[in-house]
Amino acid sequence: MQLHFNVKDENLIVRFTGELDHHTAQEIRNKIDNKYKNDMLKNIILDLKGINFMDSSGIGLIMGRYKTTRANDGSLVLINVNSRMEKILTMSGILKIVKVYRNEDEALHNI
Amino acid sequence: MLDNSMKLEFPSKSQNESFARVVVASFAAQLDPTIEELADVKTAVSEAVTNSIIHGYENSLGIVYIECEIKNNKLEIIIEDKGKGIENVNEAMEPLYTSKPELERSGMGFTVMETFMDHLEVYSEEGRGTKIKMVKEFKSVSIKE
Ligand SMILES: Nc1ncnc2c1ncn2[C@@H]1O[C@H](COP(=O)(O)OP(=O)(O)O)[C@@H](O)[C@H]1O
Ligand SMILES: [Mg+2]
Numbered sequence: 001m002q003l004h005f006n007v008k009d010e011n012l013i014v015r016f017t018g019e020l021d022h023h024t025a026q027e028i029r030n031k032i033d034n035k036y037k038n039d040m041l042k043n044i045i046l047d048l049k050g051i052n053f054m055d056s057s058g059i060g061l062i063m064g065r066y067k068t069t070r071a072n073d074g075s076l077v078l079i080n081v082n083s084r085m086e087k088i089l090t091m092s093g094i095l096k097i098v099k100v101y102r103n104e105d106e107a108l109h110n111i
Numbered sequence: 112m113l114d115n116s117m118k119l120e121f122p123s124k125s126q127n128e129s130f131a132r133v134v135v136a137s138f139a140a141q142l143d144p145t146i147e148e149l150a151d152v153k154t155a156v157s158e159a160v161t162n163s164i165i166h167g168y169e170n171s172l173g174i175v176y177i178e179c180e181i182k183n184n185k186l187e188i189i190i191e192d193k194g195k196g197i198e199n200v201n202e203a204m205e206p207l208y209t210s211k212p213e214l215e216r217s218g219m220g221f222t223v224m225e226t227f228m229d230h231l232e233v234y235s236e237e238g239r240g241t242k243i244k245m246v247k248e249f250k251s252v253s254i255k256e
Contacts, residue, residue, distance in 0.1 A: 019129055021129060021157055021161065022125055022128055022157075022161040022164070022165065023125035023126055023128050023129065025215070026125075029215065053132075053150075053153065053154075053157075054154075055154050055157040055158055055161070055220075055223065056158060056216075056217045056220050056222075056223050057161065057215075057216075057217075059217035060214075060216050061215060063215070063217060064215040084147075084150060087226075088219075088223065091206075091219060091222055091223065091226060092206075092207070092217055092219045092222075093207075
């Protein structure tokens with residue numbers, strides 16, 4: 001799993017390439033949290049486009065970052081969610097609290 | 112379609128989560144699954160194996176056992192650990208129930224297995240381990256003469 005960070009104003013945009021499971025989630029979580037804290041950012045945009053596998057560990061990762069941003073008066077949003085991920089995310093009810101936008105522009109505009 | 116079977120065992124290291132789901136998916140490939148069906152199997156296997164590693168064996172190292180059997184257009188998968196077992200299986204299977212929220216677990220593992228597979232059975236005994244039996248029926252199997 002590879003992570004790519006991009007900062008726009010107070011927004012942290014996170015892109016992934018690879019598989020999101022329990023094994024990779026541990027490292028991803030630490031890297032995102034460190035970047036978010038060190039750069040004193042407010043919002044997180046998770047771009048799920050490059051993820052080619054996700055199990056319920058992904059729900060935990062998203063939920064965790066949702067809490068981190070909320071505790072800092074920010075928000076967490078998702079972009080490029082495919083139908084497969086939507087199925088898993090809907091099951092957990094997380095999409096009732098986490099907003100999904102089509103792409104980065106739409107997310108930056110609404111966040 | 113000829114019946115077939117395989118067995119796999121490996122130490123409870125998290126690197127093996129992806130190894131296990133890829134092996135089972137490769138085995139299932141002989142049933143000509145759709146991409147969606149294959150993703151269902153991969154996800155369910157990932158959930159069960161992860162559970163054995165993080166809940167069954169917790170911080171110790173043990174062996175995870177997988178057995179697969181193909182009968183007609185059905186794939187039966189058994190995933191077993193000799194770890195700590197589950198005190199209350201019904202409670203464990205409730206959506207959103209997790210005993211490890213501090214590890215950012217979502218409590219959705221069993222729900223995912225139930226949703227993506229056609230059949231799920233959980234046998235567990237405290238102090239002895241847990242055995243998951245799942246069945247996936249491949250609806251689109253091509254008819255071979
Ligand atoms: N193999 C196992 N050994 C021991 N306990 C287990 C096992 N699998 C599941 N459990 C228990 O069932 C609960 C629910 O599992 P699951 O639905 O996968 O959620 P999660 O893994 O996110 O906690 C776990 O939190 C754990 O307490
Ligand atoms: Mg689980």
